[in-house]
Amino acid sequence: MSDLVPISITVNGRKYELEVEPRLLLVHLLREKLLLTGTHVGCDTSQCGACTVLLDGRSAKSCTVFAVQADGSEVVTIEGLERDGQLHPVQEGFWEEHGLQCGYCTPGMILSVVDLLNENPNPSEAEIRAGIAGNFCRCTGYQHIVKAAQYAAQRLRG
């Protein structure tokens, strides 16, 4: 169809050449076209952060980015976080510290923490709370997520 737009996008290290509707949201590209369903949709106003991915290295809410805007970009989703079958330290922290219950906000929350620790390897409790303030969790009351981030920060600092 003529109204489709060609884009080139690298997701979790793999390059895709696709034709997409201009209005297609990045989150739907990931979920519906690439079948990467680990990225979730929790709202429709960019508040909840369940859809957070890394877009060119920084956290971004993929429900607020059109797929065509991500043309030429590199995206990392929750499925792309492990290295050689090993959990990323942030994933490990969430497991160790019971940083999740229903798991729905978790992929976005993990990627926000990854971004936070990239920027600030040794955050205070208040800085962690501020760093994940763009992500809602309805289950945990956030305390174990803070502990998960502290665990990961320590692991990443070695």
Add this chain to the structure above:
Amino acid sequence: MTTMERPVLPKLIGARVKRREDPRLIRGRATYVDDIKLPGMLHLAFKRSDVAHGRITRIDTSAAEAMPGVVAIFTGRDLMALPGATRPVGARGTYAAKIGAGLPPMPIGTPFPSPAHYAIAPEVARYVGEPVAVVVAEDRYLARDAADAIVVEYEELPAVVDPELAMQGQPTVIHEGFPNNLALPYVPMGTGVDPATGAVDNSAIDRAFAEAEVVISQRMVNHRVAPNAMEPRGVVAHWDAGKEFLTIWSATQNPHILKSMVAAVLGLGEHQVRAIAPEVGGGFGCKINIYGEEYVAAALSRILERPVKWIEDRSEAFMATIHGRDLICYLDLAARRDGRILGVKMRLIADIGAYNMLLTAAIPTLTMLMASGTYDIPAIRCELTEVFTNKTPTDAYRGAGRPEATYFLERGIDMLARELGLDPAEVRRRNFIPKEKFPFTTQTGAVYDSGDYEKALNRALELAKWDELIAERDRMRAEGRLVGVGMAFYVEVCGLGPSSSLPTGGWEHASVTVERDGRIRATTGASPHGQGNETTFAQMLADLFGVPIEHITIEHGDTAVVRQGIGTFGSRSQAVGGAALMMAGEKVRKKMAKFAAALMDANEEDLVFENGMIYVKGSPTTGKSFAEVARYAYIPVPLPPGLEPGLSEEAFFEPPNNTYPFGAHICMLEIDRETGEPRLLKFFAVDDCGNVINPLIVEGQVHGGLAQGIGQALFEEVVYGPDGQLLTGSFMDYALPRATDFPWFELDRTVTPTPVNPLGAKGVGEAGTLGSTPAVVNAAVDALAEFGVKHIDMPLRPEKLWRIIHGRAQA
């Protein structure tokens, strides 16, 4: 020889075991409803009413029908197969024949009279967000486009918004046959009320108030909130026309109830329906209900012979998923000057919204049931009226009726302490039900199983360093800061059953199978959505059988795999589901012991299951491996006399009573004098949920409950305009709490086991929502003591507090 050749397995009950659910969830490999794709699957989008109250005069679907990818459009009349149905795109005749008699009104789970409630409104829309048509399309975007292109015209009717006007029939009556909008006109409970006849004798309650030295009276509102599980609702329905069999996946807390109700509404037998709750992203009560969208999806899959999917948007969830709370209380509390409570009256008005849903009418009755709190109150009178308004229906939200009771009573006791100049802990202590009086029957008829309230209160006072906390508050006040401390004590009713208390039955089911290789597969009807049953239940079986937890799988959520079940709500997973699991496990263990005894020529009573071995007590080196005995049970040569082959058993556990967990919450809160912004500085919670299987999971449950209770006290509120428009329709306007809104929660526990189940576990899922809400408001009132404030209705928005501080409170 020693036992060292086999690893010694740690005992897991009571241990902080990491969750076995987590690897799939943290790796993005879990499957929620929206992750399911079936070949040929169509997508649904609902057209929803944008008026609060209106008679549908015309639905123009022509533009929508002409849009690409649209397969069919159905109005309420179409689905009811009524005259005047619009014409769906495609082979209308075929569809009409298959609809047959059409979808009947949706069933509810309470015995109270209820107006007809159709999945799609056929004639009158009664709240903003009520479905008026549904589009079926090849793609989700196209379905939404088409729904937006449907034009609906209404004859607008007056919106009924204020429940206290509604009960006078003002400005209009919403349902025929329910004069003055009364869903339940008057239900009394408590002292002098005969539950059988409803006859009321006022002498005892009147005497209590006549003898009172002090009476506290206050109108309070426990306002409407939105549950907001992070995963919105969703459903996939697949009718297999060849087998005449429906499979329905849904984000539900109770797939077995879904199966029964969908079968009933579609006119199918329960043997023709399989319901699956896949990974479910939170529930908090709002996914107990079986909603119109589920019936519509099932019906349309059957009509169209294609799989269909519907996924709720968040904006839809605010309108179309049940709301919680919304209860007005006129509280009167009679006491002596020493703080001893003589009587409590609660006149309750529940704004239940436009329709009765599954448990809507029953929720406020739990507020009445729990009106005695943790106190030995000699006279209690509750009176409940439930009122229809043009709002989204209410139903169970975490705590469901009990947080409301706790809030009203604990606010009242705080007012009493303030009035008498007594320590709020002391007033509570003087009224506690003493531990030797359990089981204790309250004036409202609740039979509390066990309790040691004094111990939990003392532990909370120690944890919070109460005296130091007061001194710290006073120091901060001396600096001109507005700081308050608040406490609340709660008891809740959990572990729902027994069957007499639930329309679905109050038991739970489990099965346990030891496979031929000694690995264990168990099923539970307690379908989790974040509770971690795969971990706690495996911990219990690992200890029971003496095998590694890695050898155990807990299956749930699929009615084809889990033969029977009720579901997860009312903090019942462990207390009822866990008990059923242990019953089934013990049956299998007993049978396995018989096989082992035959194999080892031993007495089955002498056998020990430990470290992957079954051996005679005292002789761990001469036993058989667990796997060897399992294999023998399936290839029983010779078959021991009186035994059937195999190791697979099931059990139903019917609890004799509910459980009554309790606890104390204490907090410190500061209000910014300039902006009115409240900020929690400290929060302490001591909860007693009986015996604990996994303390890590219990902590997580308490944290989450606290966040929701504090969220209600400080931020969250569903607001309707005077025209019945929903003003808080997204996260832009509805203030869900963020990580920055909470202090560090300091927790501790006391342990008072329950006698009503063999585990001694009471349940903890809802606990956090009970004490936290009144504790926060009590602290805010304390912080504003210098302004002579007696009560502030929630949520404690900065504007409201600023007006008090600056002398501009609205009357």
